Each structure stands twice: as structure tokens, then as C-alpha cells.
Amino acid sequence: MNTLNPLFAIVVFLIAYATSYVINLKYKVNNLSSRYESIDGLRGFLAIGVFIHHSSIWIQYLQTNKWDAPKSNLYAQLGSTSVAFFFMITSFLFISKLLNLKEKEFNWKAFFISRFFRLTPMYYFSVSIIILFVMIINDWKLKVGIFRFFGQILMWGTFTIVRNTSINGYYLTSRINAGVVWSLPYEWLFYFSLPLISLLILKKKPSNLYILISFVFIILYFFVNNFDFHHILSFVGGAIAAIVVKFKPFKTDKNSFFSSILILLCFVLIGQFKNSDNVICKILITIVFVLIASGNTLFGVLKNATLKFLGEISYSTYLMHGIILFAVFYFGFGFEKIKSFTPLEFWGLIFLITPVVVIFSFLGYKFIEKPFMEISKKINK
Template identity: 35%
Template sequence: MTVTLILITLYALSIALFCFATRRLPILSQDALHRVSSLDGLRGVLATAVIVHHFIVSYYWHVNGVWETTDSRVLNNMGTVPVSLFFMITGYLFTAKIYRSEPKWGQILSSRIRRIFPMYLFSVALITAIALHQSAGISAPVMDTIKSLGRWVILIGSPINGFPDTVRINASVQWTLLYEAVFYLSLPVLYCLLRRKLPGMAVVVALIVLACLWGEYHHHFHNRFIKLFAVGIAVAVFEDRMRQWKIDFSGVRCTLVAVAILLICMKLKSYSTLQMLILGVPFALFVLGNSLHGVLEIRGLKILGEASFSIYLLHGIVIYSVFSLLDAYDFATPDPLSYSLYLPLIILLTSSISVATYWCIEHPFLRKASPSAKATLPNA
């Protein structure tokens, strides 16, 4: 419990320091600056919370040689709850897009490619470079390496050049992108169900691509995560009806409800059905305008929200580089309390690098997207 409290305290202090340091810096895009949405700040909190989870998991991996969850449900759920809410955000945003207007399927496809692959492929390049460095004495067959890279391109981690710990370099975060890819490919079918219209070509193309990928994907796909997207879908479908309720969604009572449920979820079993479903309550409140009494509107959190995709992809690489490449900590004499003191370094370093990669890699591609696609990209 002591380690958990120290990590949470250091996490909060690190985020506060980042927000203070960036409060006057012109590193927030004009779209995000003028957009009123609790989801922006929420994404910043979620992405950085995952850092804490993988930070402590990495510690026990170095000590015990096993990559697994810890004995602390709170620390485990600092990975689980953010991923769950990220899936809900995706389900909500894209259901709203196809439910309230006639979608342009080509633009949606283009927006997803521009949003995901430039930054993702950059992270894969870093992973490849590190794996090749760590396996310098190994000469795996070239075709095996090419096949491994191909699997990374389709969002499945695989050893590169025979290096068995390749997926540990980025904490294997690409697994969530696989579920998002399946959801995007399911959008034409979802459109049929919600709008009772058949976008023939979109359905055919989506099903063909999904069929081609399913030979690899089905080994990694678990149906339980569908519930999280379903919650986001339900919020999008019933949003207008909920807004007609005579409830002050931004008020203190709703804030207390959101906080209480989030705290409860931090003590529940990770990815349990109960946790997945009740998380929908605070998520719906955030969509309906609750910002936790202004916390999610803090400029620094919105900056982290814009860079959240980079943070998510890069934090594992930063953790691995600091502790496995640079040997910044002596795991021969492990002490979780002294190790915890490195958390602010990891959070601030990851956040700073991610803001830079957002502007240098992500933003140029987002800027090229069409206006209608660009409106959703920063939130997705």
C-alpha cells in the first residue's frame, strides 16, 4: 500500500508540474484551444495513468523475470481503467459520426490511416532499432525479420531479429490498436444496424479486409472487450435523450458520482463485467459536459490529451530505454520505494517527447485531413 500511495502521489505531482510548466507555452493547437470538451483533458489523464501501471510492471519484470500484473488492484487498474475509457471514447465518437450524419467512408478510412500509422510506424522503427541493438550477436534469417515487421504493421507484436523481449520494449501497447482496427472495420455494419441502410461497397471492402486479417487477429481477440465499445455506442445513441433530462451534468452532484464510481472501479477486478459497465456512468457524464469541477479543462491536461496517442505509444519505449538500455537503476538490489522516485522523470520525459512528436509527426498528417475528418481526429 505504501508503494501504491507513493506512486499515485508522485504521479499527481508530476502532472501538476507539467501543467504548471506548460501553462503559458503556445503548444496547444487552435482547434483544441477553442474546443469545449471534457474528453480532451480526460485523454491526457488516461494516457499518463497508463505510464504508472507499466512503470511498476516493468520493475517486477526486471526483478522476477515475469511480465505480469502486480498485487495492487489500484496499480493494475491504472492500466485497465484508462484502456477501458479509451475504447469507450472510440465507440462514442465514431458511432456519433455515423449515427447523426451521412458518413463519407473514404474520408473515415483516410482519417484513421493519417491518425494512427505515421506515429505508430515511427514507434515501430524505434522498437526495431532497439531490438536490433539488443540482439547484436544474433543473426536471425532475413525473411523471419521481414515477417516479424509485417506482423507489427498489422498491429501484432512479434520478436524482431530473434530478440524475445521485443514486445516488452513498448509494453506491448499495440494490442489495443488491434481492437480499434476491428471496430473501425465494423463501422459499415454498425451503420446498417443503426440507420437501416446498406452502404454496399463500404460493407464489402470492410468485410474483405477483416477476413484477410482475421487469420492473425482471432488469436489475439477476446470478445469481452466488445462491451467497452458497446458502452460508447450506447452513450452516442442516447446522448440527445439524456441531454433532455433535467439534470445539471456539470454540477457538484454529478462530479461526486463520477469520482465515486471511478474510485470504486480502481478496486474492482480488472476488465470484470461490473467494472466495464459502471465505468459507463462517469464516461456518460464526461460526454454530457462534466469536467470534474473544471479539472479536465486545465490547459496542461488538454496538451497531454492532444499528445495522448504519442504518450501511449512511447511511454513503454522510454521506460525500457531508461532501465534496460541505460541501466539507470540497479535491479540487483531492488527496492520498490527507491525505484518509485524515477516515476516523475519517466512521466515528464515521456510527456515532453510526446508533445514534440505530436507536432512533428502527428499534427502535419492531421492538418492534411479534410475538415470533417479533422474535427474528430484529436479526440480519437
Template identity: 30%
Template sequence: MNTLETIHESALLSAAMFVAFFGFLLIFSGVIQKIDIFRQSTTVSSDRYGSLDGLRGILAFGVVTHHALTAYIYFTTGAWDWSRNPVLNHLGQTTVAIFFMITGFLFTEKCTARSLNWRSLYISRIARLAPLYSIVVVIVFAAVLALSDFTLRVPPAELLKQFVQWLAFVCLGRPDINGMAMSWTLIAGVNWSLKFEWAFYLFGVPLLFAVSRVLSRGSMFVGSLGLLAAAIVLVGIRGELDGTPLYMLHFLCGITSAFIYENKLGRAVISSRMFHLVAASSAILLGFVPNSHNALALVVALLIFLASIGGLSIFGILKRPSAVWLGDISYGVYLIHGLILYGTLYALKQHGLLSYFGSPLFIGILPTIGAVVTILASLSYVYIEKPMIALGRSLAKRKTVGAQP
């Protein structure tokens, strides 16, 4: 068994590898902060939402770590699958679960306000998510055509249909491109989660808005808390939950967290040192449950998220500009890393060097991949994402929908 396979099988080693990897990235991000354009573009850390900005960076590079080992196994065995290592599974599953919680949390505040500018909300979402994603999709299709020796293996109309499906955040399906099996592996399949993000924007947000016009915030707090508790108990009795119901539950965790955060007593609890200690300690439990489909993993993820918005910063690390920057560029990291992993592994395999990736040399290759992803995501954030966000704001009109006082 080579070094990478050993790490792949060991929960302790994979956890240690991720800590070391993220530590390197914090240092590298600190170096990037020396460049004016990146330093000036970094979100100014504040107490609002605790350490949420820094948490995003951990989540994004947790996904990178999971996919690095998964992609290696794929290129050596042809199978893209979950491992027997719970830590690796949670780096790919619980991280996305918390991303969903973040969405539920942030948009609960927006859509339960006294008024909501619907035009601004949806234009801002499109401007935030579509530009970089569209570029990535174009690159994926170009790469597939190159891997196909620029030969059409499906009718042009079918290829166009596939392009539209991918461009629509795979809400209309995610077909193999040009007959290439598992072509989604070029981006490590990450676009599946965007479909559920958009489902929340299109259905969850209007539903929350409508409910907030009927019920008081106090009633919504009690109702969401009761619904969440009942759902967790149900999952505990059932044993596990998967697919759409599980992801809906993650959004519900974020919604409930928003009401806890705005409640004076709730804020005091999640901001306490004792709660932070319990939440941080509970993360250890993830090493003993195989995946995120069970009640225990759900509760641990919720505790970690609540502690983060309550100010848990891991001795101030998540408040540092280097950590905040990794959070700022997390969307780019999430979308881009699969392309870099696939390109690296494909090149190594083509030149008969893939075995070296499974040797101690991996310790040097992974940080290099992380650095390249960080640079590309930083550039995309400054030159693509931020300008398009600004454009979206300028296009949005301030026509609001009034709410009941």
C-alpha cells in the same frame, strides 16, 4: 521489501502515487504551455464533449504508471504479469477500456450522420495513427537489432515478415523480433489495443452506418441501451469476461453513450451534479475488484466516462490548458512511454543500479520519466502528428455517400 515493491502491493499507496504523479505532470504541462509552439497547438477547451480532452491525459498516464511498476518487476524477476494490486491493474485495464469507449462514442456520431465521407474517414485514421506508430516500430526493430549485437538470428525474409506484421498494427500477429523473446516489452506491449481500434473502424463503423440506414436514432438508442444492459447482466451472472468479447462491450458502451449524450433527458442526467458525485464516488469501488473483467468494473468505467462527457472536470482541473495538452499528446504518450521505461531500466540494470529504482529514489525517477515522455510526445504531436493530420485532410476528397432523409 523495497519502496517500489511496497507501492506495488498496496492499492492505497499506488493510488496516492498516481495522484501525485499526475499532479506533477499538470504542473510540468503548465510550464510547457509557456512555449509558444505548444501553447498555440493546444486544443481550445469548450463544453463540447464535456471534459473528454482532459480525461485522455489521465488515461494515458494511468497506463504509464501501471507499466512503470510492471516493467520494474519484469526487469527484476523476468515476469511481465498483472499484479495483486487492483488499482495498478485498473490503471492498465480500465484506462484502455475507456479509450475504447471514447472511440465508440466519437465514431457513432460520425457514422450515423446523414452522410459519410468514407474516403476522408479512413484517410484521416491512417494519417492520425500510422505515421508516429511507424516511427516507433522502426525504433523498436533497430533497438532489437542493437540488443542482438546486430546479428540476424532469423532469415532476412522472416525478419521482413515480422516487420510487416508489426507495421500492420499487429492485425496479422505480433511475433518476437529477430528471435528476441518478449520483444514487445520494448513498448510495454501497447500496440495490442490498436488492432482492436482498427477492427472497430473496419467492421464496427460500417455496421453502425448500415444499421442507421434501417433504424431511427431513437430505435438505435433503445436497442443499444437494451443490448448493453443485457450484456452487463450476462457478465454479472457469468462472473467475468475477457478478450475480444470484453473489448466489443467497451465499444458498445461508447456507442450507447453517444445516444445518451444526444438525448435531451440523457444529457441532463449525465450533466447533473448528483450524477457526477455518484460517478466520482464509484471510482473507489475499483480498489476492491481485482481487474476490469467483471460487471462492476464495467459499470464504474461507464459511469466515469458518462460523467466526463457530461462535464465532470474535477473542480475545473480537466478544463485547464495543461490538462487538455496532456490529452492532446495522449497518443504519443501511449506509444512512446514503453521505450523510455525499457531504456531506463535496461541502462540501470546494465550498470548495476536497478536496486536504486526500487528505493525512495523512484519518487524522483518516475516524474523524470514522465517529463521526458511528455516532452517527446509534445514534440511528436507538433512536428509529426499534426502535420500528418493536416496532410490527411488535404488528401481526402469530399465525395460523400448519401443517406436516407
């Protein structure tokens, strides 16, 4: 059987869904209604899509020693397009907040505090595990100078905004979490750009302090980090969706049969591209997102409580799935053993790992993400 048979991806989705359904029966993580239910459901698909994407890269990497996008458009787009959607969601939510403020003043201090407590705790927890793995692999011995070692940890502490580097000389450091941290600097770039963006939207402008902070961060970012313009287009797509939802230029039924079919058609067309970097592909993704952000539930699928549960725990899934894969492949079986697996054996292992990813993601959300979100709410009162 072909290593990248679409059936494998479908089975992983079904296992993740079944696991989430059982957990959500008891804990009701998503018991609160959301203004953007369709987006919550979409995030559930995206997080598992990235997990499947990196699983397919791992089997390819173990055979060729090259960490490249999967040769299948489907498996490649499960990662590339999913991240594009994540960027659009970020942009949509916060541009929408600015558009809906009207005469009110935006609380920038509360915004940055909430973003810090939302992204940082789970990220630092995941980095701590990466450091632990590196030290175990290196027999708890320093392979670099002490100052360089702590400097490397500091680089990771900045969400790799300054530089994505190995830790303690272990050249596979970035493989431990499947290299997912590359997207987080773009998230921070957007957050720190928001005061400048707000100048075009808000009547009550941010203070000079926040404008200065915004300018300084952007300048430093471009000085120390790489930059791919096509990712910025994803944030633009989210902003377009926010404008469409706010001003409703198109008088159509958001859940019409035509709109849902259009979404499916766009997904089929997106699947013809190798990744989401292409401008035409990005336009198709934007069309899909505008329709979903407007409330289209794709025949009711995106309102599903289990999908919304997966969406709620998606940040932990994003950060932890690669670590779990690495732990199983390196510590559990060993790379050489995994290399000898047939496609069916490899994906059978992924099927067994899938519930573990969902459970650990839930635990990360419940015991790390959620408590720190509550702390930020108390601070911002």
C-alpha cells in the same frame, strides 16, 4: 515504503501536470475549443495512468521475471480501466458522428484516409525505434533468416493484427514498448466494423464496396487474431454514451453536484476490482463515461487546459512511454542495477523519467502526428 504506495502515482501525475503546464504556456497545443472538453481532459489522465501502470509492472517484472498486472488494484486499474475508457472514447466519437449526420451521407473514403494518417505515422515511428533497439542489442547481426526477419517486421507493420511476434529473435521485443500495441488491432476492428454498424443508423447506407471491405476485414481479423469479448463491451459503452448524449433521455444538470459525486463513487467501486474485465466493473466505467461524455467536468477539473494538453498528446504518450522506460532501464542502468533499487529509488527514477515522457510525447505530436493530420485534411478536401 511499499512499492505500490498510491503516493508514488500521485507524484507522477503532479510532475506530468507541471511539465505539461510549462510546455503549454508557450505552445498552446490545445488553443482550440472542443465540443467534448471533458473527454479531452479525461484522456490526459488516461495516458499518464497507463504510464504509471507500466512503470509498476516493470519493477515487479525485474524482481520476478513475470510480466503480470500489479498486485495493487489501483495500479492495475490505471492500465486496464484507462484502456477501456480509450475504447469508449473511440466508439463515442464516431458513433456520435453517424448519429448527427441525419440526412447527409458519410464520407467513408475520407474517414479511412484520416484514420490511416492519424494512427499510422506515430506508430511506424515507434516501431522503427523498436527495430533499432533490437538491432543494437543483437550487435547488428541477424539472428534469424532474412525472409523471416522482414516477415516479422511486416507483422508489426500490420499493427500486429496478424500476429504479435518477436523481431530478430529478441524474446523481449514486446517489452520494449510495454506491449501497448495489443489495443490497436481492436481500434482497427472498430473502424472497419463501422460501415456495418452504420446500416443500423444512417438513412444513406454505405456503398456495397465498403460493406464488403468491412465483412472481409472482420472475417480475416477473427481468423488471424485473438479476441476478448470484454473489450468489445467497452466499445458498446461508448455507443451507449453517444446515444444518451444525442437523445438526452435523462433531464438532469450535467454538472450537478450529485453527478460529480456519482462519478467519484463509481471510481471508488471500480478500485475494488483487480481489472476492468468484470461485467459489473465495465458497467461502472460506462456510467462514469456517460456522465463525462454528457459534459460533466468533475467539478471543473476536466476543463483544465493542462489536462487537455495531456489529452492532445496522449497517443504519442501511449506509444512512447514504454520505449523510454526500456531505454533507461536497459541501456541507461541495466536490468541488474535496477533490480537492486529500493522502491523509493525506483520511483525516484520514474519521477525523473516523467518529464522526458511528456516532452517526447509533445515532440511526437508536434512533428509527426499533427503534420500528418494536416496532410490527411488536404487530401480529403
